[in-house]
Amino acid sequence: MSNPTTTSDPILPEVKMNLAPPSAPITGRVVSNDMCLKGKSNSYVRHTEIDITGTAIAGNFIVGQSFGVIAPGVDEKGKPHKVRLYSIACPKWGEDGQGNVISTTPKRVLEEYKPQKKTDDQIRHTLFIGVCSNFLCDLNPGDEVQITGPAGRRFLLPANTADHDYIFLATGTGIAPFRGMVKELLENPEGPCKSQIHLVMGAPYDTDLLYDELFADFATKHDNFHYHTAISREIRPDGSRGIYTHHCIDEKIETFRPLLENERTLIYICGIQGMQTGLYQVLATNGLSDAYLTIADDWADLNPKDWPWAEIKRNVRPTPRCMVEVY
Ligand SMILES: Cc1cc2nc3c(=O)[nH]c(=O)nc-3n(C[C@H](O)[C@H](O)[C@H](O)COP(=O)(O)OP(=O)(O)OC[C@H]3O[C@@H](n4cnc5c(N)ncnc54)[C@H](O)[C@@H]3O)c2cc1C
Known part of the structure; x- marks a missing residue:
């Protein structure tokens, strides 16, 4: 337990961290991937449920933590894509009541390309498609996802x-x-x-x-x-x-x-x-x-x-x- 500094400070629960590091991600399988916006919108956001039965993370995460996703393929330098974090959107008992199905809320990053630094192409304005958010939003039930984590020990509900x-x-x-x-x-x-x-x-x-x-x-x-x-x-x-x-x-x-x-x-x-x-x-x-x-x-x-x-x-x-x- 972390020590509260005043009596009204929350006592946060102990959490497990990095049970699946980026060097050894677990494989999850998508259960469902549905839009979760109220209506027609300029953005695209999904509620993604992933089965992690039998993995190190199953039953070992709590709400407020995040998990990492490694998109397949390589970046512009030819290196494997880096981990992106996604907040866990389900209670600690998961979507299935057993801690075997986790969920999150990915939003597609879709924009026009904008130079981020001086050395970037200053006139390019083609479509910029975020790697991992679009990978997640594209997934169908049955598809596999490489997952790391869990991550985060501060943004938690109190123990009591x-x-x-x-x-x-x-x-x-x-x-x-x-x-x-x-x-x-x-x-x-x-x-x-x-x-x-x-x-x-x-x-x-x-x-x-x-x-x-x-x-x-x-x-x-x-x-x-x-x-x-x-x-x-x-x-x-x-x-x-x-x-x-x-x-x-x-x-x-x-x-x-x-x-x-x-x-x-x-x-x-x-x-x-x-x-x-x-x-x-x-x-x-x-x-x-x-x-x-x-x-x-x-x-x-x-x-x-x-x-x-x-x-x-x-x-x-x-x-x-x-x-x-x-x-
Ligand atoms: C603790 C935590 C929890 C998170 N939870 C969620 C969540 O629940 N849902 C969710 O959707 N996201 C979440 N995120 C954000 C998520 O981790 C990713 O950053 C996000 O999905 C974008 O990743 P991407 O791979 O699609 O985009 P990337 O391919 O990584 O592209 C984004 C990066 O590209 C650059 N860029 C952005 N726009 C442009 C542009 N127009 N032109 C050129 N370059 C550009 C910027 O450097 C930006 O950081 C969370 C992040 C953190 C830290």
């Missing part, structure tokens, strides 16, 4: 889940671990967790929401589960502009304040790099940052609304009660 309440904030495929965590909390074979659970899912358009039906269904069945959506690029019915996940917390601060003031509460943030900074400002502006953030001394007198955006990551750090996984 009933001791805490939860605010989960996701953008895009950052929803993957929260699908697993919400299932772990509400579908526990020993009975659903009674803690307060708020999930805020951010997406550009309503049709980009992931696993929307699942979460809406949980919200109707469990009074303690609250599903919020933050749609950024659509005008809202009252004519106001779209919002990001942190705006959702700010707008509903009177709902969230008692929860954020309660020492049981943990915040989890997963998704696009930078999504955490808006939330940090909202917490600090509302006088709610003490438990969740450590702010640099020379920033103490600054109005959080004036924090220079590019410097937030360096001067504001999450405490153990605020867990961040952005990529």
Whole structure:
């Protein structure tokens, strides 16, 4: 167990790591690979289930961890493709109840080529197709996948889940671990967790929401589960502009304040790099940052609304009660 620094800090469970290293990946077999977007969208995101029965990882992962995938073939230097990480989207008992089927939420990286450094071709603008995300999304039931891991020991549910309440904030495929965590909390074979659970899912358009039906269904069945959506690029019915996940917390601060003031509460943030900074400002502006953030001394007198955006990551750090996984 990791040592908490205050009584309200979460005690995280021990985890197993790197049971299958990149030098000796295990072979999984795809069980299903279905779209998990709410509607027609500019992006392509799937829910991929992989059977790992009989391998070192079976039954030895927990939600919040990731696994690695090695796409077949070689890169432009002729070397085998490097491992890419994908968040586990199922509870620790897997999709099958036995820990033998893991899942994740791959999103195809499909863009126009953009030079990343000075030596890259500056005029090329052909289609850029991400190697591993497209490999995963292309797979059919029965296909084999080389898997490593598990990886990650910090972005985890606490060992005793009933001791805490939860605010989960996701953008895009950052929803993957929260699908697993919400299932772990509400579908526990020993009975659903009674803690307060708020999930805020951010997406550009309503049709980009992931696993929307699942979460809406949980919200109707469990009074303690609250599903919020933050749609950024659509005008809202009252004519106001779209919002990001942190705006959702700010707008509903009177709902969230008692929860954020309660020492049981943990915040989890997963998704696009930078999504955490808006939330940090909202917490600090509302006088709610003490438990969740450590702010640099020379920033103490600054109005959080004036924090220079590019410097937030360096001067504001999450405490153990605020867990961040952005990529
Ligand atoms: C802990 C963790 C969990 C993750 N979980 C998930 C998950 O659940 N689902 C998911 O989809 N992803 C997840 N990712 C991201 C995932 O690991 C991969 O980075 C992602 O799928 C892209 O991999 P790829 O092989 O398809 O793209 P790559 O072939 O690796 O291409 C991406 C890279 O190419 C470069 N590039 C990007 N755009 C362009 C462009 N337009 N022109 C030229 N070069 C470009 C950039 O350097 C970029 O890093 C996670 C990452 C981490 C660290």
